[in-house]
Amino acid sequence: MLTVHNLTCVRGTRPLFTGVDFAVAPGSWAHVRGPNGVGKTSLLRILAGLAKPEEGEVRWNGEKIGGEEFRRELMYLGHRAAVKDDLTALENLVFAAEMDGATLSREHAEDALQRFGLAGREDLPVRFLSAGQKRRVLLARTVTRRAKLWILDEPFTALDVKAVDFLANLVAEHVKAGGMAVLTSHQAIPLAPGQVVEL
């Protein structure tokens, strides 16, 4: 259960947003909306624990975020593809898993990549993939890593219609199974409507 209380974010001297309050219960998701530059990415980064708010707090199951337990249950995918260009898609996935102290076998990594339409491209350095394909390498982590809370910043960018549907399905299943998600997107999100947080 993610609770956000009285969140205020300041950039330099300009306040981006003030007094943001909402909660995301298990089995639900939140859509953060607002015009460009209003601070959606900043809000998501604060939720993930990467940035600190000027005022207010974020709590996960009643405790302040940022601890090991929270990070274990969190998956954050930001704007950038978060993959190393010089490594292959497979290597990227395996190293990402190992960074959590876990193991991911080659077959399972290949399987995950194939689910995301990257069959035949697992052993190419990610440099050679298109922007959309790079994003999908990272999204493959949604399959290989258990996380209760998904924080996704513009996850549908650079994806084609099929991939958008696939990802939307994933999120829907995740939420249905009791997970939580917070999303931002410029495009319409093909999901059953969730909570809307307007910045």
Add this chain to the structure above:
Amino acid sequence: MSSLRPPETARALGLAGTDAVLSEPQASPFKAMLSVLRRDLLLAMRRKAEVLTALFFFLIVSSLFPLGIGPEPALLRKIGPGVLWVGALLATMLGLQRMFYSDHLDGTLEQMVLSSAPLPLLVTGKVIAHWLVSGLPVVVLAPVLGLQFDLDPGALWILALGLLIGTPVLSLIGAVGAALTLGVRGGGALLSLLVLPLYIPTLIFGAGAVQAHLSGQGAGGHLSLLGALLALTLFFVPWATTAALRISLE
């Protein structure tokens, strides 16, 4: 931890043997550290040019001094240890930017900060990788270059030993600087300004060890001090770097 993928979901997604696909985070943070170490080494191997550039820089700089000062053997023997140590310092510094910058650019640094492994350990892994790529070659190359300065085998041995203990200190201290100047304007030059004053004790003890040996006093004291510096930095730097990284990512 309860599974979030009931069998129906898994089948819907076409995943067989779901529980096996999903990796179970184990309590093995050292494994995470080794993984980061391996990853960085792999990346360095794929960008050999970058790595070798620093090494060639060390070579060239060490040759510049005799060219600028004169080839007289007695003089060269005197300046040799100092010149080689300064060269090692500068070569290490050239590679410091590499430690966090590319990870910061492509977003993998954020993922590292958010991973459930302790960040200080991951940082240590990165520093070790940096040392293996930037520092260790210097340790191996320096005695060879020392021959250019007409140093005797005993002195070369002390030089190598001092560098072996000292170059990790340089990588460690440099890590703090690299983390602080991440994504900051004028990064490279600013990093040098921040880090070089902090390198001075290592330089003094390292070069001093060789000079002490040459003057017959024995290098034991200097080398122990270098060892103490290594212990001190090994203990404090991961925490300082972690704090600096979090600040830089805000």
Add this chain to the structure above:
Amino acid sequence: MSYRLINWFKLSSPYSFFPLAGRMIPWFWALALVFGVAGLYMGFFVAPTDATQGDSYRIIFLHVPASWLSMFIYIVMAFWAGMGLAFNTRLSSMWALSLAPTGALMAFLSLWTGALWGKPTWGAWWVWDARLTSELILLFLYLGFMALHAAIDEPRRADRAAAVLALVGVVNVPIIYFSVKWWNTLHQGSSVSMTKAPSMAQTMLWGMLLMALCFWMYSIAAALTRLRAVILEREAHTDWVLRLPEATA
């Protein structure tokens, strides 16, 4: 005023501290003037001519206090920067930032007066004495602090990053001083040393102490003045600043 009547936490906001600083500054200038006059009088008229160095030694009345202050200010600066980092108080970080240029000035003054002392006494503008070399490194540490702060646009992030640097520096300063001293004694058997000043007559000591107090008062006055400027700059968007007479000028 009893301690309980002063709300100390209220003072930690830039808004509250700004007028207080303004009132304190003239007093510190006055103190600096008084101590300065007394110290210079002691140093130049009362203290005896030295047997070995003649009158040229009198520069230590500037050199030694400047050295003391440069090191003292660095520690104070690191302390307040650390406070700002730990407790997220804005004023602490602003105070550290205000202290830095004054500390750097003291380090520079120490180096300059050291050179002026070295020339007539030992014939060289620069001697690699342990103290001078440490002062040079300290100057670099100050410059690094200021450069890092200036290079980061976002003020709070700049405060925090510079604080980490200052704390790393403060741990290093004793190590650097020790290593430089070691280096110096190994290489120079000679008696060139500014720490081995002429054996202190009482009046000489008094002169140095008075000058040290003078520099200290000056530093506080200068840093407070700078602090007020920093506060105005950072809080430029707030109501109370916009209502100040300076704002409408």
